[in-house]
Amino acid sequence: MRSFQFTKMHGLGNNYIYVNMFKESLLEEELVTIAVKVSNIYTGIGSDGMILICPSDRAAVKMRVFNNDGSEAKNCGNGLRCVAKYAYEHNLVTDNVFTIETLSGIVTAEVFVENGVVTFISVDMGVPRFEPASIPVNVAGEKSDVILPFNGRDYFFSCVSMGNPHAVTLVEEIEEAPLTILGPVVEKHDLFPDGVNVEFIEIINEHEIHFRVWERGSGVTQACGTGACAAVVVATCMEKVAKHEEIIVHLAGGDLMITWTNEGNVIMKGPAEVICNGVFYY
Ligand SMILES: N[C@@H](CCC[C@H](N)C(=O)O)C(=O)O
Numbered sequence: 565m566r567s568f569q570f571t572k573m574h575g576l577g578n579n580y581i582y583v584n585m586f587k588e589s590l591l592e593e594e595l596v597t598i599a600v601k602v603s604n605i606y607t608g609i610g611s612d613g614m615i616l617i618c619p620s621d622r623a624a625v626k627m628r629v630f631n632n633d634g635s636e637a638k639n640c641g642n643g644l645r646c647v648a649k650y651a652y653e654h655n656l657v658t659d660n661v662f663t664i665e666t667l668s669g670i671v672t673a674e675v676f677v678e679n680g681v682v683t684f685i686s687v688d689m690g691v692p693r694f695e696p697a698s699i700p701v702n703v704a705g706e707k708s709d710v711i712l713p714f715n716g717r718d719y720f721f722s723c724v725s726m727g728n729p730h731a732v733t734l735v736e737e738i739e740e741a742p743l744t745i746l747g748p749v750v751e752k753h754d755l756f757p758d759g760v761n762v763e764f765i766e767i768i769n770e771h772e773i774h775f776r777v778w779e780r781g782s783g784v785t786q787a788c789g790t791g792a793c794a795a796v797v798v799a800t801c802m803e804k805v806a807k808h809e810e811i812i813v814h815l816a817g818g819d820l821m822i823t824w825t826n827e828g829n830v831i832m833k834g835p836a837e838v839i840c841n842g843v844f845y846y
Pocket residue numbers: 578629631636637638639640641642643728729761779780781782785787788789790791
C-alpha cells in the first residue's frame with residue numbers, strides 16, 4: 565500500500581486536499597484516480613477536490629487543481645489563497661508578495677501575517693475574458709451571453725472567463741435560485757464544450773451581492789473565488805454595482821472582497837484556513 569502526506573484546507577468552506585509536491589511524488593497517470601479517491605466522503609477524506617502545490621520554473625510555486633470528479637481545472641480562487649498561505653507558512657517562499665503559476669497563467673499573491681500565521685490573502689486574479697472562444701461558449705458573434713429556457717422561464721447567462729469558465733445569472737431572491745436543478749443542466753449544456761461553473765447572484769446594493777454556485781466537476785460548494793470575481797465583473801457590466809470599487813460578495817461560506825480595478829485586473833481578498841494534516845493510504 566502507498567501513501568502520501570496531505571493538508572486539508574478551506575477558503576470559506578471550499579475545501580481541498582493539498583499535496584506538497586516539493587516533497588511527495590504522485591504519478592501523473594494516477595492523479596485523476598487519487599483526486600476522486602481523496603474527495604470521497606465515505607471512503608476517502610471528503611473534499612471538493614485535490615490541489616497540488618508544485619515546483620515551478622516560471623513562478624515561486626505552481627498550483628494544479630482537480631475537482632472531485634477528477635477533472636482538472638485551470639484556475640481556483642479559493643485554492644490560490646490556500647496555496648499562498650501554505651507556501652508562506654512552509655517556507656516555500658520568503659517574501660510576503662510572490663507569484664503562483666496556474667494552468668491559465670501566472671498570478672501575484674500577497675499574504676498578511678500575524679505571529680507567523682497567514683490570516684488574509686490578496687490575489688491579483690488578472691483580466692477577465694469575454695470572447696466566446698476564450699470561455700469557451702458556442703455562440704456566434706462577439707457577445708458571450710446566452711438565454712436558456714427552463715421551467716417556463718428564460719434565464720439570461722453572462723459568460724466570462726477568469727482562467728476558467730463561468731456563466732452568471734441574476735435572480736431576485738438568492739434563496740429561491742434553482743441551484744441544484746438548473747446548475748447541473750447548464751454545467752453540461754452543449755453550448756459549453758468544456759462545461760461551465762454556474763453562478764446565481766442577487767444584488768443587495770451597489771457594494772454588496774449575494775452569491776451561490778454550482779461548480780463544474782464538484783457541484784454545490786460553499787464558495788468559489790473565481791466565480792465571485794466573475795460575478796462582480798458581470799454585475800459591473802450590467803451597471804448594478806459601483807465601478808472600480810470594492811464589492812463584498814456574500815457566499816454560503818462567508819465573504820470575499822472583490823475589486824475590478826481601473827486597470828482591468830480583478831483583485832480578490834479573503835481568508836484561508838488549515839483544517840488538518842494527515843497521511844492518505846491508497
Ligand atoms: N472553487 C474554485 C474553482 C475550482 C475549479 C472549477 N470547479 C472549474 O472546474 O473551473 C474557486 O474558488 O475558484
